Amino acid sequence: MSSEPVSLAPSKPPAALRRDVSIWGSFCWGYADVGADVYVALGLVVGAAQGGAPFAFFVAGLVYIMVGLAHTELAAAYPVAGGGKYYALRGLGDIWGFITGAALLLDYTICISLFAVASAGYINFYFPAIQTYVIDIGPFERVNLIWAAESLGIVFLLMILNIRGIRESSLFNEFIGAIDMVLESTLIVFGFLFAWDPQMMDRQFRTDFPSVEQFFYAVSVAIISYVGLESISQAAQETRRPSTIIPRTSIALIIVVLLFAMAFPVLALGILPWQELAAHQSDPVAMLASNIPYVGFLAGPVAAFLGATIVLISANTGVMGASRLTYSMSEFHLVSPWFSAVHPKFHTPVRSVVFFSGVAAVQVAFAFSFGEKAMDALVNMYAFGATLAYFLVFIALIVLRVKDPYTPRPYKMPINVVAGKTEFSLLSVIGAISTAALLGVVVWTHTLGRIAGPGWVILFLIYYIVFRWKSRLPVFGSIKRDWENDQVAILTSAEEFDLLEQYKASLAERDRGLKHVAAR
Numbered sequence: 001m002s003s004e005p006v007s008l009a010p011s012k013p014p015a016a017l018r019r020d021v022s023i024w025g026s027f028c029w030g031y032a033d034v035g036a037d038v039y040v041a042l043g044l045v046v047g048a049a050q051g052g053a054p055f056a057f058f059v060a061g062l063v064y065i066m067v068g069l070a071h072t073e074l075a076a077a078y079p080v081a082g083g084g085k086y087y088a089l090r091g092l093g094d095i096w097g098f099i100t101g102a103a104l105l106l107d108y109t110i111c112i113s114l115f116a117v118a119s120a121g122y123i124n125f126y127f128p129a130i131q132t133y134v135i136d137i138g139p140f141e142r143v144n145l146i147w148a149a150e151s152l153g154i155v156f157l158l159m160i161l162n163i164r165g166i167r168e169s170s171l172f173n174e175f176i177g178a179i180d181m182v183l184e185s186t187l188i189v190f191g192f193l194f195a196w197d198p199q200m201m202d203r204q205f206r207t208d209f210p211s212v213e214q215f216f217y218a219v220s221v222a223i224i225s226y227v228g229l230e231s232i233s234q235a236a237q238e239t240r241r242p243s244t245i246i247p248r249t250s251i252a253l254i255i256v257v258l259l260f261a262m263a264f265p266v267l268a269l270g271i272l273p274w275q276e277l278a279a280h281q282s283d284p285v286a287m288l289a290s291n292i293p294y295v296g297f298l299a300g301p302v303a304a305f306l307g308a309t310i311v312l313i314s315a316n317t318g319v320m321g322a323s324r325l326t327y328s329m330s331e332f333h334l335v336s337p338w339f340s341a342v343h344p345k346f347h348t349p350v351r352s353v354v355f356f357s358g359v360a361a362v363q364v365a366f367a368f369s370f371g372e373k374a375m376d377a378l379v380n381m382y383a384f385g386a387t388l389a390y391f392l393v394f395i396a397l398i399v400l401r402v403k404d405p406y407t408p409r410p411y412k413m414p415i416n417v418v419a420g421k422t423e424f425s426l427l428s429v430i431g432a433i434s435t436a437a438l439l440g441v442v443v444w445t446h447t448l449g450r451i452a453g454p455g456w457v458i459l460f461l462i463y464y465i466v467f468r469w470k471s472r473l474p475v476f477g478s479i480k481r482d483w484e485n486d487q488v489a490i491l492t493s494a495e496e497f498d499l500l501e502q503y504k505a506s507l508a509e510r511d512r513g514l515k516h517v518a519a520r
Contacts, residue, residue, distance in 0.1 A: 027249040031181070031256065036314035037225040038261045039285050039307045040118045044379055045225075046268065047278030049218030051204035053265040056218040057225065061258050063438060064226035066431035067390050069413045070397050072250035076410045078487075079242035079494050082328030083321075084393040089332060091396035091403060094478040095464070098334045100392045102460035104325055105356070106385030106453065111318030112155060112360035114378040117367065119312040120150035121282040121375070125304035131282070134372065142371035151364045154315065159357035162319045163343065163350050180310040184260060187289055187303055191267045195292045201270040208274060217445035223438060224382050225261045243496050247411040264288075281375065283307065322356035323349045332481075333473060334464065380446045384453030387439040394432035398424065406506040407487055408499045 049056040074087045082089075084104055089097025124130045124147065134142040210218065268277055268288050280287040285307050290300030327349035330340035343350040367374040397413070402422050413425035443450045468475045484507060491500040 027253060031253060036115060036310040038264050039122070039311055040114065040375070040379070041221055041225040042264055042268065042288075043277055043281035043284035044376070045218050045222045046265065046274050046284070047281065048210065048214050048221060050210050050214075050274045050278075051206070051208035051269060052210050052215055053218065053222075053269060053274065054201075054205070054262065056215060056222045057261055057265050059219050060222035060226060061261060063223065063431070063434045064258065065254055066413075066427055066434065067226070067393075068250060068254040070390075070394055070428060070431055072247055073409055073411050073413050074393070074397055074400075075250070076243050076246045077407050078490065079246065079496075080328065080490055082325055082332075084389045084396075085325060085334075086328060086332075087396040087400065088392045089334070090483060091399040092392070094332075094334065094474070095476060096392060096396075097332070098329070098464050099457060099461070100389050100396075101325055101329050101334060102457050102464075103385040103389040103392075105322055105460070106456045107382065107389065108318045108322035108325065109356055109359045109363060110378055110382045110385070112158070112315050112322070112357065113151070113363035113367065114375065114382060115311040115315035115318065116154040116158070116360070117147070117151045117364060117375055117378065118282075119154055119308050119315060120147055122286065122304050122308035122311065123150065125283050125286050125308075126301070140369050140371065143368055144372075144374075145368075147374075148364065148368040151368075152361055154312065155357055155361050155364065158312075158316050158319050159353055161316065162323060162353045162357075163348055164346055180306055180313075181256075183302060183306045184310075187285075187292075187299060187306070188260070188263045188267060190295055190299065191271065191288070191292050194294055196267055196270040198270055201266065204269050204274055213445065216441045220383050220438060220441045220445055221379060223386065224379060226257065242494050243408075243410040243499055318360070319353060319357060322359075323352035326352040326356065333468075333471070333479060336467060377448060380448040381452045381456075382449075383442045383446070384439070384449045385456070387435050387442055388453070388457070391432060391435040391439055394428050394435060397428050398432065401425075404483070406484075406503060406510060408502045408506075410499070 045056055046053045071083070075083070078086060078090070080086055082101070085097050085101035088100035121131075130144075130146050133146055134144050137143050137145075209215075264285070268284070271288060271291055277284050277287065283304060286300050286304040289303035290296045292299050326335060326339045327342075329335045330337050330352075339352045339355070340349065341351045342348065363378065367377045370377040400407075401424060405422065412423075413427050415426045416423050417426060418424075442453070446453075465475050473479060487503060488500065491497075491503060
């Protein structure tokens with residue numbers, strides 16, 4: 001089949017989803033997804049990095065800052081569903097947009113399954129008998145069927161919640177997110193006041209620093225503590241006044257999450273030996289809280305509630321991200337239009353919600369086939385999709401600065417230099433190099449991830465080739481699209497009328513310049 005661009009009728013403007021997400025709701029979508037990750041990663045990173053855990057979180061946090069700033073610029077400029085997939089599609093072409101989407105779908109579905117398992121694990125802090133209940137089922141040893149059933153029940157509950165609508169789902173995040181941030185801050189303050197021993201942390205850092213391979217593995221795991229910031233861009237199409245809200249909420253989220261993610265490992269290694277934290281990978285924050293003097297008897301159960309609820313809303317955000325992403329992919333003819341069906345009453349992409357909730361349920365079942373290493377199996381695959389997608393987003397940002405200089409950018413990544421008529425951000429180049437390096441680290445250090453991650457992308461590529469071939473669309477080329485009219489529709493739908501006027505004025509100035517050159 002020809003790889004030359006072909007024309008289609010302009011894709012309908014993505015206006016079928018309701019703009020119901022407020023500034024607090026936008027912040028909570030991101031916080032729900034990113035802020036929860038440390039509750040899962042803490043024990044795993046400490047187990048790998050030992051006394052070097054705070055440094056591993058710090059290195060991962062530097063990359064997270066660059067990723068966050070890149071998504072802030074792109075989401076404010078292009079406030080549509082799809083996030084990284086849309087940016088890669090618009091900047092790099094159809095097949096790269098699809099690959100980015102496939103990588104993010106791996107990330108989102110693992111987010112649903114991993115955090116459903118983690119939420120049930122924190123709930124089981126109150127039921128020690130469930131934590132220790134295991135049976136052998138044929139070739140599968142030490143399987144916790146009760147924990148697995150709880151996790152599947154959570155996936156089903158979140159599927160129903162997201163079918164009912166973004167507003168109900170967003171309110172759920174806002175309510176629990178507010179409680180969790182207060183409790184999390186209280187836990188950190190009490191821990192540093194009553195229990196933290198800086199000499200203990202320093203001793204562990206100096207005497208128990210890991211090997212180079214262990215450290216890089218820990219950094220690749222620590223990255224999952226920051227995965228999910230792009231969920232703000234996924235909800236951009238449903239966010240009110242996105243050019244104003246998204247930069248504010250994204251910058252605030254970057255600061256808040258970085259502070260929390262750094263505070264926990266520093267606090268933990270000043271209270272407990274790293275071995276004890278590594279032994280409690282299912283509920284590390286609750287374990288940490290239980291060891292705070294004076295308040296530990298209360299802080300432990302409260303932290304378990306905190307962990308259960310915050311990872312629950314992170315799983316909820318994963319359902320939203322996967323469903324909105326596939327909705328957008330179908331709108332741009334990257335997957336079947338079947339996925340774009342919107343519920344007539346709730347105005348949500350119901351088929352996408354059900355399908356990828358089902359995928360997450362399969363992942364839960366697969367993970368528990370590894371017995372007591374269920375969470376390890378999911379974490380092993382989690383970082384691959386994120387690092388691949390983030391790398392392609394950085395490349396798309398660099399390319400879009402060249403290909404589309406006319407779209408207003410309410411926020412730009414810092415450290416910009418002008419080369420000819422184009423303005424580049426040096427930070428975006430550093431971000432691209434950093435995420436490419438981290439992708440190599442993930443493939444190097446994650447045994448299951450190096451198989452399942454590329455396998456997932458290859459499987460999706462086979463689907464893409466078959467779908468595009470049957471639809472008589474270019475398989476390796478791109479559909480010719482009228483991006484300028486699409487951008488007008490996007491800004492109109494977002495009610496960003498000032499930006500719309502700026503955009504039209506820039507295009508008019510360009511056209512006058514072209515006519516002047518032609519006349520000469």
